[in-house]
Amino acid sequence: MSKGFSGIPGGMQGLMKQAQKMQADLARAQEEAAEITAEGSAGGVVKVVANGKNQLVSVTLAKEALNPEDADVLQEAFLAAANTALNEAQETVRQKLAKITGGMNLPGLF
Known part of the structure; x- marks a missing residue:
């Protein structure tokens, strides 16, 4: 057994098994990410x-929000709701990945 891996249970083989398991878990998490949904709303409209x-999957507008004179209000409400939904979805994915990676930050996974 290599001296560099003597502190790892199973040595190099154990390390490889752990890496393969993490890779499989991350692949499964990426597939499941599409199933995670989060909602954002603004102004009740x-x-x-x-x-x-990070994909928007639905938008619901209240009929009273469709007044052409209030288009700028609707635009602001849409942006606020979209950003809230996207941020919540990202946080849910981040928490799920943290469980898999043991808290290691691995940029570029999603």
Whole structure:
């Protein structure tokens, strides 16, 4: 057994098994990210749902929000709701990944 891996249970082989398991867990988490949804709403006139892959999946507008004179208010409400939904979805994915990686920050996974 190599001296460099003497502190790791199972040595190099154990390390490889751990890496393979983490890789499989991360691949599964990436597939499951599309199933994670989060919702954002603003002013009671806009509701946006986003998934864990940073995609908006639905937008619901209240009929009273469709007044052309209030277009700027609707735009601001939409942006606020969309950003809330996306941020919540990202946080849910981040928490799920932290469980898999033991808290290691691995940029670029999602």
